[in-house]
Amino acid sequence: MKRRHLLGLGLLGVAGAWALRPNDLGRPYAPYFESLNTQLKADTDGLPVLLLDLDRLDQNAEVIRRLLGNRLQLRLVVKSLASPGLLEYLAKRLDTQRFMVFHQPHLNQLARSFPQADLLLGKPMPVQAALGFYQQLPRHSTFAPDRQLTWLIDSAARLQEYAELAEALQRPLRIALELDVGLHRGGFADARSLSQVLQRLQRDKPNLHLQGLMGYDAQVAHAPPWISTTEAFAQATARYRELLSTAQGFSEIWPEQPLLNGAGSLTYPLHSQLETPLNEVAVGSALLKPGDFDSDLLQAHQPALWLASPVLKVVDGALPFVQSAQGLLEAWTPNRQQACYLYGGHWPAQPVAPEGLAYDELYGRSRNQERLISSHATRLRVGDWVFLRPSVSEGVIGEFREIRLLRGGQLVGRWSTLPSV
Known part of the structure; x- marks a missing residue:
């Protein structure tokens, strides 16, 4: 009896395992x-x-237009939308000429294709690459980098390099300062380090014209389970506000209409719905919604x-x-x-x-x-x-x-x- 009982259990085990076969x-x-x-x-x-489905692209663009309204300006991220035709289509549909650029060849291409554009670097560019941009810019280009291009500065050392570049070129360079608002990928993380570069700009007056700040908060969308997305967002925006307050204290060089850029495809909905120090957001991938951008915040996108x-x-x-x-x-x-x-x-x-x-x-x-x-x-x-x-x-x-x-x-x-x- 005992042997038959064990045999029965064994058969039931095999049958149970077999029932778990994939469909x-x-x-x-x-x-x-x-x-x-x-x-x-x-x-x-x-x-x-x-293949790009234009009907779905249009729907995603309409979601962004509706969320941002007149509250925030939109800057299109070129690396995620890397096609002149796609950028032109979206620029018209979303009524923006603001682009964020991450690659020097893209920078020269956009200066040719969009001579009226406002370009902001999305990462600090080696000074040699910045020099390459000016060397490759056609002499009679209608794109005016002194008014339309903003370089990104993330450290005192890079500020010095760009000051030397401005002197060598004998032309002004527009700059924005990168803030570390919690991603810890570089940039100015505290009032002390930010004050030092602002003091240098105000004291020495190199031919660098401050336009504003940029702080990317991608970590908010990937907050660990013990921190809610809302709490992570609050921490990042609090850091941005603190550093913004520091920068505003340097009234001699602080612009009347500053650039306050931040966010990204995964966090722009939060900035559109909650209190934010930003006046513009950068969005790219949300318009195409590739697989890594499946998130609760982008449910309305396709x-x-x-x-x-x-x-x-x-x-x-x-x-x-x-x-x-x-x-x-x-x-x-x-x-x-x-x-x-x-x-x-x-x-x-x-x-x-x-x-x-x-x-x-x-x-x-x-x-x-x-x-x-x-x-x-x-x-x-x-x-x-x-x-x-x-x-x-x-x-x-x-x-x-x-x-x-x-x-x-x-x-x-x-x-x-x-x-x-």
Whole structure:
């Protein structure tokens, strides 16, 4: 009796474990992606491509317009929207000519493409790169950096370098001071260090014209569980206000209409809804909402950017050296029934269509021929297109020479891109 009892428990254990087998996650294309698959088969050069849904982009832009209202100015972040056509489209739709730039070649490109723009550096630029900007600026350019470009200063040492650059160029340079409001990525973190550079500016009067402050608060969106987002936001804005008060004390050099920049895609909604010391926010990725920007604060935004790659091969899901175990693996999970190989790969992106595709953790990633596994229910064939959602747009857009545009689910145009940082 005891042996039969133990045997029964063993069988129940096996049955219970078997009941935990993964479900078949495979599905054919949803209609939206089925239509895109058909279009790409008929109208591409067979290379991986970025797709931008203009309808979703418009909806995201409207969310930003509604939240900011007339309370805060908007500055578009170039590295996350790295296409002249995309930047021009958004600048018109959101009525802004303010851009935040992180790459010296982008700086020269925007000076050519947007000669009326107001440009703010989003990171401190090596002084050699700053010199390169002036050397590459066409002699008869209508872009006037003395009025339209603001460099970012994060330390007393960099202030000295830019003072020497201004003297060498024999021209004024506009500057903003970077604040550390809790991210701890550099910048002026306390009143003492900030006062020292302000005293230098006021005393020595180098040809550097102070425009205001910039403080990025990305840490607020990633606050640990023991600190609420609201509390983290309050800490960051309190630090900003404290340093702003210090700067305002230097009335001789403090501008009448200061630039008070901050926020970012993950925190701009907080600045639009709560008390903030800022008068402008920088936003980029929220307009495209790649995967890393899925957050409660961006629930009203929709994914608008896809990466598509053609399927080169569809084979069974066998792994090297363990082909004999393939039957057991498929019996455990139908989601290993087949593997497909893409043109290119190792992008920071997750497969979304057809449903049920996944990276093969047992096989590894590939930059040349990415392997995805799935069940037969996806119905993938050689020549079909797999659609992935980028985790970020920064850097990804620049990997492609163009973005294909969608309107009403149909391919309607193309925009060129800017090179990656």
